[in-house]
Amino acid sequence: MLLKDIRDYQILFLGLFLVLGISTRDWTLRPELIGVAIATSLATQWILSLVTGKEQMANLRSALITSLGLSLLLRADSWITMAIAAAIAIASKFIFKIGDKHFFNPTNFGIISALILTPDAWVSPGQWGEEWWYGLLFAGTGGMILQRVGRWDTTAAFLGSYSLLEAIRNLWLGWTWDVYWHRLMSGSLLLFALFMITDPRSIPNSRIGRVVWAICIAGLTFILRNYFFISTAVFWALFALAPLTILLDVLWLAPRFSWQEGDRKEEEELLTPNSQLLTPN
16 A cells, blocks of 8 residues: 655655664664654654644654654764754754745754764764665665655756766876765765755755755765865755755745645646556556
8 A cells, every 4th residue: 555645655764774774784873862863853843843833743754754864874872962963953943944944954954963062973974885786775765755756856966966076076086987986886875865955845946946956065065075075075065055945945936845735746647547557447
């Protein structure tokens, strides 16, 4: 049976990645920290929704997605650090917003906040290694999500721009192409491009805005990684350029994405006369 809400697929896939990473990559991730991230995210979402008078039940899915993202990417020595990251991540949706739209990716905001505010938080961008089948898995599952929310343009613009910049640098330095592929074949980079930078509720609304925004993030990621040698460059680039969404939404007006609208759009596609799924015999 197909899941109704697109976010249910995200929860399913992120949970799968978490189990897969722990079982195949031998991560030193303590189960209690995962529990802390989930419990804190859900509790913070519920409390702040009550305080602000917003409907909270539907948004608990988003809070769970945030907690799974933190569990996948953030490492900490204490449960207090994970709780701080989760609480700040959810709170950012209520604090940093224009109108009814938040412009920071909650998971990314929680990660950066933990790195800045706590002494025992870190991110391991190379935790997935470079096995090709991880890339296929991420591309397949991420592609399913992006097809439903219609945000392939953002991933394509980011990966295309970043790959081009790395190729130019590789040619300039006279390196062999195995070095180039080594820098691109990263599971964490694909997770970022497919599941974080494409969050439809915090990125620019218009297609041209999303493309410009993704290219800017790719450029800043390239600079931070190659000239400042920051291994977590993608996360810092997204954090720094998140407010650019406000300007791009003003320059190029477009309707804001809603999860319910995405579901209705898919239902309409399935019900069209040309659909092979529902065409009468």
